[in-house]
Amino acid sequence: MSSMPERADRTAVDPKAPDATAVVDVAKLEDLLLGRWADLRRSARALAGDPRFTKTEGLSMADHRARVLTQIKTLAAGGDVLRAFPAEFGGSDDHGGSLARFEELVAADPSLQIKAGVQWGLFASAILHLGTAEHHRRLLPGAMSVAVPGVFAMTETGHGSDVASIGTTAVYDPATQEFDLHTPFRAAWKDYLGNAGEHGTAAVVFAQLVTRGVNHGVHAFYVPLRDGETMAFLPGIDGEDDGLKGGLNGIDNGRLRFDHVRVARANLLNRYGDVAADGTYSSPIASPGRRFFTMLSTLVQGRVSLNGAAVNVSKLALVIAVTYGNERRQFAGGSDTDEVVLLDYAEHQRRLLPLLAATYAASFAHERLLETFDGVFSGRDGSDEDREDLETLAAALKPTSTWHALTTLQTAREACGGAGFLTENRLVSLRADLDVFVTFEGDNTVLLQLVAKRLLADFGREFSGIDAGGVARYMANRAADAALHRTPLLRAVQALSDGGNVRRSAGQLRDAQTQRELLTDRVDTMVALVAGALRPATKASRADAAALFNAHQHELIEAARAHADLVQWEAFTAGLARVDDAGTRQVLTWVRDLFGLSVIERNLAWYLINGRLSAGRARTVTSYIDRLLGRLRPHAQDLVDAFGYGPEHVRATITTGAERERQDEARAHYRAERASGDAPVPEKSLPRARPALAQPSPGARPVGTENLTAAS
Amino acid sequence: MSSMPERADRTAVDPKAPDATAVVDVAKLEDLLLGRWADLRRSARALAGDPRFTKTEGLSMADHRARVLTQIKTLAAGGDVLRAFPAEFGGSDDHGGSLARFEELVAADPSLQIKAGVQWGLFASAILHLGTAEHHRRLLPGAMSVAVPGVFAMTETGHGSDVASIGTTAVYDPATQEFDLHTPFRAAWKDYLGNAGEHGTAAVVFAQLVTRGVNHGVHAFYVPLRDGETMAFLPGIDGEDDGLKGGLNGIDNGRLRFDHVRVARANLLNRYGDVAADGTYSSPIASPGRRFFTMLSTLVQGRVSLNGAAVNVSKLALVIAVTYGNERRQFAGGSDTDEVVLLDYAEHQRRLLPLLAATYAASFAHERLLETFDGVFSGRDGSDEDREDLETLAAALKPTSTWHALTTLQTAREACGGAGFLTENRLVSLRADLDVFVTFEGDNTVLLQLVAKRLLADFGREFSGIDAGGVARYMANRAADAALHRTPLLRAVQALSDGGNVRRSAGQLRDAQTQRELLTDRVDTMVALVAGALRPATKASRADAAALFNAHQHELIEAARAHADLVQWEAFTAGLARVDDAGTRQVLTWVRDLFGLSVIERNLAWYLINGRLSAGRARTVTSYIDRLLGRLRPHAQDLVDAFGYGPEHVRATITTGAERERQDEARAHYRAERASGDAPVPEKSLPRARPALAQPSPGARPVGTENLTAAS
Structure with a gap:
């Protein structure tokens, strides 16, 4: 990762210009970028570069899933991944710091990051935020330790963005003090759920709560899914595996269907809406609309952390493309002996450097988002307006940074040519996972x-x-x-x-x-x-x-x-x-x-x-x-x-210095050949027997193949 | 694939406007798009939809490679894939028709298409175009039948676009009448070569031809690589597998290195440059530059066919996204009972329809390119200017259509949401392969x-x-x-x-x-x-x-x-x-x-x-x-x-009508519920006990979660 190639001709330094003397203090800039949670980020990066957690490319879907399950259990045991939970359950009540660490896991394997997000950021977090003290005592320990791999069963095949319109129903039956959880039609199957395909033994299921003939809207229920030993679905529950995906194949996404499954009244996560034994509904929030939005508002942490992960991946992509662009040479430019370093080409700069600038912008914006998040979730900035600002900021930045990450990964991949298409150089793998x-x-x-x-x-x-x-x-x-x-x-x-x-x-x-x-x-x-x-x-x-x-x-x-x-x-x-x-x-x-x-x-x-x-x-x-x-x-x-990544995070063969070694070896070979006087003479430098024939006619030259010699 | 949903409100039909009456004759339009080689395209599509040739998703790299090798052998035997070769060797001297068929194979599996391109479009084609009659008789049959899976060994790790600067040398030794083929440094290893990883038993190797102390530039040599029985490299040859790639994993790309390998003089493909027994060099083209461009000019057929394949894949992507966009519903619009079909959203139209228009443009442009190609390669339009026009046209269109295909695939994938990310819906698989x-x-x-x-x-x-x-x-x-x-x-x-x-x-x-x-x-x-x-x-x-x-x-x-x-x-x-x-x-x-x-x-x-x-x-x-x-x-x-693809080509679960069935079933469910009078009453429609509390304050609503109900 260290390199300071000579400038291109067109960017020749004017010694009086400020750029001639400007020098980046890389260590200080790295500190600035790591921001408020620098120490936590550094310790999370130590895990993200640990071979126990890094992605093994080319695993079968089954092996990749098994590996990631093992990884999150290892993390649960000693990975400091529970910071966001209350101190009484072993956490640190540290919301910003927890997400800062979580975002760094993407450098290990995006599947690991997202599987961790499903378990702690969605499943356990729903128990914490939507449940009450009894649920916390009874259900949080298993969710936090991954003794109970959990599913966050909100999305349905038929309703993704429009959660309020989900079809699953939970009708209260006062006779048994149970809810009847039911999937009324095919589009109401829960879908795309991490942990549903194989590993989940319980789920937080979102359903329309109906009692005494009134639909009180979407509420969350804790529902055991599978026998923890045999992993068979419990009675009334069925499912399908979503199978292979474009990426993130270390996660077992799947579908769930409920056929009049009976759920104990105590398993309604009842912080924002409760049903008495006789079926009377009550809620601390009178407006059904506001209640719904409040229940879903913890989802913002997913957007915040995806924003951070996308920024991190953009950084990794640029480390790879810029480092390679500073070592790789192609086509002779103004010299007879040295080919031009890719990053000296104006178009290469045009492709990569604006993306680098946008990555810096996204990085600073993410730090602001994370601070806003921490303020709201810690309760320091607890007003409705604070929460509203956080939601809007996350909704603005997450699209910008995730699209930016895909563009950056693809541009970096193309800027590395065929080498960029090899999995060993990481870019295609990250792109598939980030899609x-x-x-x-x-x-x-x-x-x-x-x-x-x-x-x-x-x-x-x-x-x-x-x-x-x-x-x-x-x-x-x-x-x-x-x-x-x-x-x-x-x-x-x-x-x-x-x-x-x-x-x-x-x-x-x-x-x-x-x-x-x-x-x-x-x-x-x-x-x-x-x-x-x-x-x-x-x-x-x-x-x-x-x-x-x-x-x-x-x-x-x-x-x-x-x-x-x-x-x-x-x-x-x-x-x-x-x-x-x-x-x-x-x-x-x-x-x-x-x-x-x-x-x-x-x-x-x-x-x-x-x-x-x-x-x-x-x-x-x-x-x-x-x-x-x-x-x-x-x-x-x-x-x-200054992004601060080591080779254990970048893990791309072309940024190990291999390209520089190859270039140096090749140039040394030709230098030695020239010095020896044994180099073959190029035919074109010989005097011609038939100069008339040897004169190429410009019109007769097949232009399309010129790219093969004269691209710059 | 048949659907004609109602218009969106904003596009309400003015009965006097011409669009009210305009009706597309789909069958005629299909004929127009299939163009001059419609019959050949249709028969190639029959193969492309045949389960023997379609991609099996989720295979291991080893299994995928083996399957594709079997497939091209099957094609060689009865797939009419040899049209471009001379009649005397069993071909049809039909250049345009051959490429038209070849392009259609992408719908089966891009790996199959590209492996076929390596075997016939590059390896056998180099023997045909750069070799002479003796080579044709001796080497073409094995290359055409795939008895000899072949490698086109041009690119090196250090030189891709700049072929003239490759490092591999072939120095003539009059004492033995052999060339000494040698890789002088690591960057001169041949790289990214299809068939080099596992299956290739021979290669056409490009190297700097040196005789009598003069470098006559890049020439092609036929070089046996592996023992056909043991598949071990022959003496002096070594290689590496390029391993997993971002896509096209049915092809065994790899690297080759030559350590003073002796190549018989007769294995110089000598149409444009020959070496006599005594080492005298001769060529029908006096200018080394023009000779080089002429030797490489057959590469244009690769660009032409990639252009066609990219257009075909763009069409497949749009079939999927438009069909799904016409069936999938999300969010209630102006109606209480029916959700809005995705393609009725203005932004959905903005994302997909300009890509549809550009795909039509690319399709017509490709037909023109293919006709130009056929004119030149058939000799009908054989002037230098014709060839130059072809090269320029291919160089202009191939970048445009391949970038367009990636954009279209990605936009289609996003337009299908989570379903688009599932491999069963094809888009991510095609995108990975087309990258x-x-x-x-x-x-x-x-x-x-x-x-x-x-x-x-x-x-x-x-x-x-x-x-x-x-x-x-x-x-x-x-x-x-x-x-x-x-x-x-x-x-x-x-x-x-x-x-x-x-x-x-x-x-x-x-x-x-x-x-x-x-x-x-x-x-x-x-x-x-x-x-x-x-x-x-x-x-x-x-x-x-x-x-x-x-x-x-x-x-x-x-x-x-x-x-x-x-x-x-x-x-x-x-x-x-x-x-x-x-x-x-x-x-x-x-x-x-x-x-x-x-x-x-x-x-x-x-x-x-x-x-x-x-x-x-x-x-x-x-x-x-x-x-x-x-x-x-x-x-x-x-x-x-009108693109004319059947379900056997599209092979996306979401375009089988499954989504429409799900939507119909869900709407029927709610219709029946309303009609029965048993539907639960929404809480928000009830009179409120405490209206003051129930009144939502606009400022207090967490805006970020609104997406979950109110995206349009």
Whole structure:
């Protein structure tokens, strides 16, 4: 992982420029990135690099599942994985620290991480948060120790995102003081459940609670599933294995069906809703809607930790691609003897470095999310608004970082060519395992719509005194007015004519306040415009309102993405302020600028259409990005080294130094051959007997094969 | 595969609009898409759906390899896979038809297709095209029958795209009339070779031919590898298995090393370069460069067939996602009783339908490529320029269609949610296998640079009489001038003011000539600008020229992409002209428009910055795309049905009608419950004892969990 190759010609150092002297303090930057829970992360990484926990590639599904089950039992015994649980049960009441550790497990094997998430983050956590003291005493120890591998049986084949509409019912029978748990049709089978395929001996099952003829909505029930010895399903229970998946095959996902299974009244996890022996329902939360959301709100920890895991995997991917890109050579450039290092190619920089910048942004944003989570779950920041902010932040960041991880893994894989396709180089394996992160624990597209709704709600509160027409007029004026009254710096940027000084205008784009204004303005404007368009929905029929909403679904999602970009940028900028080493701050500022301008470049058409950037300024965005790529290229290795991963985490053959050794050996071979004078003479350097024939005609050259010699 | 769901509210049919009556003639459209080699494609599809050849998911690598080896032997015996070979050896001299059939095999198992490609498209084909009559008689029969599973040993660990720089040497020894084949260092090991891991008993090895102290460049040698009985490597040969890969694990890729292996002089495949007994070198092609390109030019058939396979896989992915999207329901929309079909969501349409349009474009473009290929390889169109056009066309389309296939597979997988992640639904399996298509047989990024060079060369010829300054001035004027003198229709579009009639301006965007002008102008302008920027390279030092080229690498690649977009659009438009059924033509015209405008929308910033579109017109692009999505939505199922695949090719559980049955059963259950009067009453519909408590406060609702009920 150590490497500092020479700069490419196009990025030649100007000794007077600040980049000539900027040096990253890698150790300090690593500390900054590890953040508040650095020590816990380091100890979790020690486990994640331990051969007992690392993924063995190529195992059969059965062997992989067995291995992961053994691993989580080992972790339960000594892996400090129970921090989030109460001290009285052996935990530490440490919510943020627990997730910080959990996220690091992804470097061992994503299957292990997710299996651990099913057991402790979902199954045991549901007992803790939805059950009461008796449940904790009776059920938590087995769930925590994995004596009882557990299933979190919420999703059904027919209902994933829309949990409120699940079909499974639990009808209370006062005669026996039991619930009748039943799956009424095929679409109501529980599905995609970790531990359901093989290992689970109990489940927390979500079902519509019906008593005295009233459906009180979705509640959770603790249900024994299998005989712990024979592993046969208990009477009335049936299931199917989900079988092979695109990844995460160390987890035994499966389906469950209940045929009038009797569940003791005491097994209703009754913190938010209870049924008396006579069938009387009671709840501390009167509103069924609010009760439902409260019961599901612990799910946010899944999103928080997936966000962290996705960021970690993006880092691993970039360690691999940047290290290889700094060692691998291909095609002679301006030299007769040395081929060009891949990362010196401008396109290679264009592919990898913006992803590196976005990974830094996602990393800082994740730290903010985890701190927010810790505040809420510790009770320090316990207001409804705090909880709402946490939910929105998680819903904004999880889609952004999980899609980013897939893009980064794929780009890294392609940047490593055929070597990237070999499992021994890790990228394809990680990509396969991370794939489902974009649709589970909240489908990304669904989550972004939630974020958009929150943005609309906030906007609605802000403009509650103004009527619909007023908002529309306000926004129309605002959108049409290039010199935005709320953004003086933007106006200053725009005041430069297209033919103005490029250096000066790049200087302004690099100004943090300019980037902030551009990113903020986009979110505000998009939200206001869509809010205006949706106003009529409040007075429309349900069908018309749904149609209107659907007609603007894409804009809503785009507004939420823009919001997530802004959140990441703000978190990055706040993180920058904590850097005291001048060289590190300089380089990291370029990284932040590259992130901000890449977001702006991606949405350049919006800025142009809405009069926020002139054509000349828009060109400057791209040319300044090119400058930043050149400046950052010599620091790329430091920037990935600062992620702090060792070879035991990266586990890719091409980053072991093997490629550098091969390149050195090959160059030494040719150097020795040249020195010996024994090298064969190239035919093309010989004088020709028939020069007329030897002259290649440009038109006659099959162009398509040129790639084989002349790609750069 | 048959379905015609009701339209979404937002796309309600206007009975006077043409879309109300447009009906696709699915059978005719299928014929059109199958193209010139429809009969051969149909018979190949019969094999591709035959259980003997379809992929068995979840096999171990060893079992998968063994199965695929058996499969290609079965194909050799009766699969009509030898059409491209000469009649005298049992073939049909049918190049286009052979590839058309070959492409269809991807639906059986991509490993089978690629293993077949290694055996016949590379190994046997090299004997045919690089060898002479004696080689054909002696070596072709075994290669064709798979009696000799063969390796195409070109790529080395250290050199993939840059074949001219491979390190393996073959030094002629007149004393024994043998070549000394040698791997001088680790980076010169042959690598990533199909059949090298286990099954190959011979190889065509590419090495630097050295005789009498002169290196005549890369030549091909026929080299026995393993004992056909024991499968042990022959003396001096060693190898390694590449092991598990991200996909295509039915192929035994591996590495080979030669330690002074003696190769008989007769085993030099000597069509383009020969060595006499005394060591005298001769060649019918005097220029070493041209000779090299000629020897490699048969590789183009790999790119052509990968292009076709990628298009076929994109079609399969869309059959799955569109069929499921037409059956799967989630979230209540405007109705109390029926949930909304996924494809009625605007975002779902936005995700899938532009990919459907691009798949149609890629399909028509592939037919054109295959016809070009057939013309060249049959000798009908045998000029150097024809061959050059073929190479450029393949280099433009292969990157476009292979990246498109990965995007389509992933989008389809996400659009199917958790079900998409199950291997039984095929998408993850296809994606894993197709991944390497973007970097093998010519790395996509490298190929696009070739295309750019050809575009520059053509531009250079066109402007050969004008000096550098003249070109720069010409382009500067052209780029700055919104009313382009060469594009009167564009001027007409621009002449509309931003506040103009939206319907009329959408009408112009739908005009084929307008789309053509916009797409063509972008290619021409990008090429001219980069050509101007690169002019100084002709007078610069080699290092400076390389640096200048590198500084513009990204623009070159973007220009090539733009060219590929245009080629696809033109092929689509030409294909449209062959449709005589009015309804089909109408719908297909919308598909073409959606493709064209999606390309323009993707590059909207370019059109705005360069003054080709006003802000108002740019908005119209997006709003017209929205209209097209609504128009096409009711035809989506017909458009995927016309791909002509049966369930034996699709092999995804969710497209068997299972989802529709589940939805029907669930809706019938609730209907019956409502009709019986026994349905439990929802708590929220009851009068409240404590209305104050029951009133949810908007601020107190945890927003993050809303996704679970209110995603649309």
